[in-house]
Amino acid sequence: MQQKFPFAFLLLLALLLGRASGAQQLGVFDGSQDIGTNVKPGAAAYLPATQQYVVTGAGYNVWLDHDELHYAYKKVTGDFILYTRASFVGCKGVEEHRKLGWMVRQSLTGTSPHVSAEVHGDGLTSLQYRPTSGAATEEVRAKMTHADIVQLERVGDVYTMRVAQYGQPFEVVQKTVAGLGDAVYVGLFVCSHNAEVRETAVFQDVRLSAPAPAGLVPYRQYLGSRLEVLDVASGSREVIYSAPNSLQAPNWQRNGKTLVYNSDGLMYSFDLTTRTPTLLPTGNVKNNNNDHVLSFDGRQLGLSSAVDKLGGSIVYTVPAAGGTPRQITPKGPSYLHGWSPDARHLVFTGQRNNEFDIYRVPATGGKEVRLTTASGLDDGPEYTPDGQFIYFNSNRTGTMQIWRMRADGSQQEAVTHGEFQDWFPHISPDGKFLVFISFLKEEVPADDHPFYKHVYIRRLPIGGGEPQVIAYIYGGQGTLNTPSWSPDGQKIAFISNTAAPY
Secondary structure, eight states, rough: OBOOOOOOHHHHHHHHTOOOOOOOBBTTSSSSEEESSOOOOOEEEEETTTTTTEEEEEOOOOEETTOOOEEEEEEEEEEEEEEEEEEEEOOOOSSSTTTTEEEEEEESTTTTEEEEEEEESOOEEEEEEEEEETTTOEEOOOOOOOEEEEEEEEEEEEEEEEOOOOOSEEEEEEEEOSSSSSSSEEEEEEEEEETOOOOOEEEEEEEEOOOOOOOOOOOOOOOOEEEEEETTOOOOOOEEEEEEEEEEEEOOOTTEEEEEEEEEEEEOOETTTEEEEEEEEOOTTTOOOOOEEOOEEEEEEEEEEEGGGGTTEEEEEEEETTTEEEEEEESOOOEEEETTTTEEEEEEEETTTTTTEEEEETTTOOOOOEOSSSOEEEEEEOOOSSSSEEEEEEOTSSSSSEEETTSSSOOOOSSSSSSEEEEEEETHHHHHSSEEEETTTTOTTTOOOOSEEEEEEEETTHHHOOOOOEEEEEOOTSSOOSSEEEEEEESSEEEEESSSSO
16 A cells, blocks of 8 residues: 655755644644644645645654644544545555554543544554543454555445455445544544654545435436546545536547536536536527447537427437537437447437337437347446447346447346446546446346446446456445546546535
């Protein structure tokens, strides 16, 4: 979990060592301070350019009846999900049991009850907790070691640690710890495991999320949204826009400078330089959902918009800059997912005779051609850039998996094989990779892709191999429904969710 940093960055860290952080605002946190008595001063800083947090701390340990550490904190109430990707600076610390991670505390005193998801310098990864003030700390160890992805979730009194080495699925450790109360401090910490030594860690992709409350009514009640951009090679994420309402399904326009997404039935163009949205006009078609696709040449935008009198979602096309839509499918439900590279055809998911299948239709309208006939739900069709294949997802085997077929519907074969419920494959502009969203089987049945779940974005070489997790997200419906690769194939855009403006 070690990470290399340039000299200028290390110089910044050196300057931090002699600087008290105080209680000033620190990114999403209220401030930072040393926890414990007479602790060698630590520090914390937020780097806006990279959205990273740098935390330096000393202290004898987080253990027994009291703790010593440096803590960047925020006071919150209710349930939450805390996520980060973290690493120590320096390949070898003074003590092998130096610690970093997420911590939830009842108070800022050294003897406070707490729950923490911790990664030690020697790789030990554990959920630690002190149930009452001054009590002995207890521990549940993960089987895996050397985690650099650390998530800690609270639902009532149940605390769930999810940890992974980047690229791998989570291992889950869960414990009920009563007594911390509804209002708690949450935050990032570093402990050097040596009262005379300071250690420094870098935390990136830090997310504090409030999950959907029990009883939320899907498609009537919505959480807030974060529009994020992910560098596919490194896995680094950046929040580029936040909104209190539902934003869904960003497409990357071919100029590389703007995104398109839907929100509250309308379409928006998002300027990546100014980071501001502008309404994209679509005439009287104003009930658009998250199945919208730009043509390969970037000149046209395909829409899916609900029309109740026609049976549900109807496919339209409109100039990419907006204008008067042209109706393509005569009846619904019809959910658009792909253009052919030559812009002559559209592929969509249609429900006909109580069965969802994949259909092809001329981009100017005309006769529908059914491409799949298997029993079950077929969805999410998308052409490869050479136009030879269509990738899609299907639950015909009992689990939702990624499939592919020839453009004429022949040679249908599975690409993924059952560990998760996999939806919406999107092929990179060079045709070498696909990304897709994966739901957990224990949370989601094979025929659904709901809002507000724990999901992965995974990447798979198009020639075969093992999928790699490239993003760990609280999201789901609307996160990655549509093609979202940047034109240069280096990034993808997606949506994550939270109920509170963290």
